[in-house]
Amino acid sequence: MNAPPPVSDDLALFLDFDGTLVEIARTPDAVEAEARVIACLERLVDHLDGAVAIVSGRPIHEIDAHLAPLSLPCAGLHGLETRLHPDAGIERAPVGPELETLKAALSGSGLLGRGVSIEDKGAAIAVHYRIAPDCEEAVFEVMRGAIVDLPDLHLVRGKMVVEAKPAYRDKGWAVASFMDIDPFRGRTPVFVGDDVTDEDGIRVAEAIGGFGIKVGHGDSLARFRLADVESVADWLALDLPAHATARKPQT
Numbered sequence: 001m002n003a004p005p006p007v008s009d010d011l012a013l014f015l016d017f018d019g020t021l022v023e024i025a026r027t028p029d030a031v032e033a034e035a036r037v038i039a040c041l042e043r044l045v046d047h048l049d050g051a052v053a054i055v056s057g058r059p060i061h062e063i064d065a066h067l068a069p070l071s072l073p074c075a076g077l078h079g080l081e082t083r084l085h086p087d088a089g090i091e092r093a094p095v096g097p098e099l100e101t102l103k104a105a106l107s108g109s110g111l112l113g114r115g116v117s118i119e120d121k122g123a124a125i126a127v128h129y130r131i132a133p134d135c136e137e138a139v140f141e142v143m144r145g146a147i148v149d150l151p152d153l154h155l156v157r158g159k160m161v162v163e164a165k166p167a168y169r170d171k172g173w174a175v176a177s178f179m180d181i182d183p184f185r186g187r188t189p190v191f192v193g194d195d196v197t198d199e200d201g202i203r204v205a206e207a208i209g210g211f212g213i214k215v216g217h218g219d220s221l222a223r224f225r226l227a228d229v230e231s232v233a234d235w236l237a238l239d240l241p242a243h244a245t246a247r248k249p250q251t
Contacts, residue, residue: 004190004213004224006238009047012184012210014175014201016193017056017063020215023229024159026130028058028119033066040236042070050086050183055079055174055191055201057156057163059121060090075174078156078165078197080123082174084181093169095123098150102164105146111138124165133160158195172200179208191222192232 007013018024021041022031044052053073054063060076060083071086080093102125106118115132116139118125127143129135139162140155147153147164154167175191178184189210191201202212202221212222215232226232 002224004211004226004235007044007047007236009049010188011048012051012053012179012187012189013044013048014053014055014178014189014191014205016171016191016195016198016201016215017054017058017066019159019194020192020198020229020232021054022066024130028126028128031066034233037233037236038067038070040233041067041072044236045070045072048183048187051187053174053178053184055171055193057124057126057158057197073178075171075178077121077124078163078171078200079169079174079177080165082177084178093123093166095166096152098147098153098166099123099125099164101150102143102146102153106142109142111135111142124163126161126163128161130160136160156197158197163197170200171197172204175201175204176208192226 015021018031021037022033025031041052055075056063057078058076060074060081063074063076064071073086074083081090083090114135116127116129116135118127127139129139143155143162143164147155152166153164156163175189179189189205189208191205192213192215193201194215199221205212206221211224213224213226214220214222215226216228226235
């Protein structure tokens with residue numbers, strides 16, 4: 001496993017939440033951020049002059065609740081919600097009627113109530129099957145069929161979840177947006193994540209001279225890996241002054 005260099009003071013750090021900072025739980029609301037992780041994030045904010053952001057598929061208000069009292073720059077719902085500065089309001093992307101059409105199709109599919117549940121995120125819909133893993137393909141096929149006539153929606157397969165969201169934003173878009181503003185501008189971007197949706201963030205970080213860190217197993221564009229959530233916490237806790245060496249963008 002190719003371990004990443006320590007966190008240095010020239011980085012802009014972008015962190016996924018579920019599966020990266022917290023263990024994936026039986027249900028989304030059952031996760032818990034350890035006190036040492038919150039304390040470490042607070043220290044990193046000082047170490048990186050504020051260039052620390054959470055980039056997650058969760059709504060921002062849920063991230064805030066789990067990391068309280070800490071408030072960080074965030075991109076929620078894969079970029080459909082943004083808070084570019086910790087003291088700013090949450091900006092939400094416009095959402096069309098397609099999600100309501102999809103919810104109606106799911107309600108009539110016969111999947112719900114068999115361990116499959118819908119999480120309405122407002123700007124996106126997540127269909128969870130954590131307690132019914134045998135329903136994975138059925139969930140995906142129902143959702144894929146339902147969006148055939150809804151071209152503005154895009155499906156994202158994650159760990160025990162399939163999400164439907166507008167196609168024009170993703171975690172890569174969120175990273176690029178943060179890198180255009182202070183305190184992120186001019187730093188080396190690093191994206192840390194465990195899931196397929198994090199590859200968009202990793203791709204952009206790599207393209208603009210930074211690097212990605214894949215948490216766990218599976219194919220990834222990332223140059224570096226950490227084994228699990230505990231390993232991420234240990235890596236974040238390292239406080240060495242060495243500067244990271246960025247890979248040049250590929251041409």
